[in-house]
Amino acid sequence: MENKEITVTSPLLPNLDDFIPFLKDIWDRKWLTNNGHYHKELEKALAEYLGVEYLSLFTNGTLPLITALQAMRVTGEVITTPYSFVATTHSIWWNGLKPVFVDVDEETGNLDPEKIEAAITPHTTAIMPVHVYGTPCNTKRIQEIADIYGLKIIYDAAHAFGVRINGESLLKAGDMSTLSFHATKVYNTIEGGALVCHDAATKKRIDYLKNFGFAGETTVVAPGINSKMDEIRAAYGLLNLRQVDGAIANRKAIAEKYRAALKDIPGIRTLKDSEGVRHNYAYFPIFINEEEYGMSRDALYETLKTHDIYGRRYFYPLISTFSAYKGLESANPANLPVAHKLANQVLCLPMFADLDNEGVNRVINVIQKKK
Numbered sequence: 001m002e003n004k005e006i007t008v009t010s011p012l013l014p015n016l017d018d019f020i021p022f023l024k025d026i027w028d029r030k031w032l033t034n035n036g037h038y039h040k041e042l043e044k045a046l047a048e049y050l051g052v053e054y055l056s057l058f059t060n061g062t063l064p065l066i067t068a069l070q071a072m073r074v075t076g077e078v079i080t081t082p083y084s085f086v087a088t089t090h091s092i093w094w095n096g097l098k099p100v101f102v103d104v105d106e107e108t109g110n111l112d113p114e115k116i117e118a119a120i121t122p123h124t125t126a127i128m129p130v131h132v133y134g135t136p137c138n139t140k141r142i143q144e145i146a147d148i149y150g151l152k153i154i155y156d157a158a159h160a161f162g163v164r165i166n167g168e169s170l171l172k173a174g175d176m177s178t179l180s181f182h183a184t185k186v187y188n189t190i191e192g193g194a195l196v197c198h199d200a201a202t203k204k205r206i207d208y209l210k211n212f213g214f215a216g217e218t219t220v221v222a223p224g225i226n227s228k229m230d231e232i233r234a235a236y237g238l239l240n241l242r243q244v245d246g247a248i249a250n251r252k253a254i255a256e257k258y259r260a261a262l263k264d265i266p267g268i269r270t271l272k273d274s275e276g277v278r279h280n281y282a283y284f285p286i287f288i289n290e291e292e293y294g295m296s297r298d299a300l301y302e303t304l305k306t307h308d309i310y311g312r313r314y315f316y317p318l319i320s321t322f323s324a325y326k327g328l329e330s331a332n333p334a335n336l337p338v339a340h341k342l343a344n345q346v347l348c349l350p351m352f353a354d355l356d357n358e359g360v361n362r363v364i365n366v367i368q369k370k371k
């Protein structure tokens with residue numbers, strides 16, 4: 001029997017018939033982009049859903065990172081994590097700033113707050129942590145350090161859509177947070193993203209920056225960029241927002257099945273849920289201890305492929321090993337032992353809202369049998 005391919009992720013798609021009336025409406029209005037009707041509606045709806053006051057839509061999840069650094073006039077050095085998607089560090093580089101890598105916490109993969117202070121120099125002006133896999137960073141401890149040294153904090157919250165702690169949005173932490181609505185994420189607008197800040201004046205500045213710096217027909221207040229979301233994707237986003245809670249509930253059920261089946265396999269570690277946290281199950285990473293499991297991460301990755309199951313090694317290789325960054329002093333592997341360990345152990349299993357029972361069982365079966 002031929003097996004159906006199981007990819008690591010699959011996009012959450014709105015119902016096509018529901019989308020058609022939105023398209024007709026856009027055609028009637030003939031207003032395709034530049035803060036249109038659906039753009040305004042989606043900004044409002046997302047702010048409400050996420051529980052934040054000030055949110056600006058972007059055309060992807062990388063430009064809000066770049067723009068956040070611009071908006072806050074960050075200079076010099078930015079402390080960040082090597083255990084992320086490359087866009088995190090690229091955004092620092094694109095601002096002409098120096099990324100400084102700090103090691104991560106083994107349990108979560110997030111920036112280890114206890115290692116931040118040693119990396120601070122007179123040139124440090126900001127910290128850019130990532131809520132990896134949607135697991136909240138230790139935001140309280142990071143804020144304490146930032147307050148002592150007068151640093152800004154920009155969270156790359158690309159994985160953390162809808163994550164709340166004791167009912168409060170995780171996006172309230174730090175000075176700004178960025179989101180990605182790429183097709184592979186928990187919530188998508190095909191390509192898209194957002195920048196969350198905490199006051200009206202800052203939102204106004206962000207909105208200028210994402211529209212070339214225009215503050216009126218003939219006034220340009222800053223060297224801005226073009227990062228506007230169009231009406232078609234905004235309408236698509238409104239429709240997808242209606243089903244995202246259902247999608248997160250399905251992801252949770254899948255995570256529970258995986259955890260129950262994998263908990264007794266020696267050498268396989270999964271992430272835990274934390275008390276009071278509304279997780280989004282953006283990814284399902286497992287960490288493989290080769291000695292205890294009896295098979296390497298890469299061997300399991302290849303074995304799964306022979307069954308048409310495509311996991312992904314997020315995040316391997318580490319950002320600090322790429323040619324643009326490996327010459328930095330902070331990229332020395334001796335400075336990042338935990339990040340290297342996780343990068344060599346991690347495998348993200350298929351995780352998406354409509355992954356069915358049969359698919360989950362197929363994945364579990366291969367991990368149990370190791371063949």
Ligand SMILES: *Cc1c(COP(=O)(O)O)cnc(C)c1O
Binds near residue numbers: 130
């Ligand atoms: C996806 C992602 C981004 C970039 O988002 P795009 O929408 O693809 O530009 C940035 N940071 C992290 C951690 C991501 O996973």
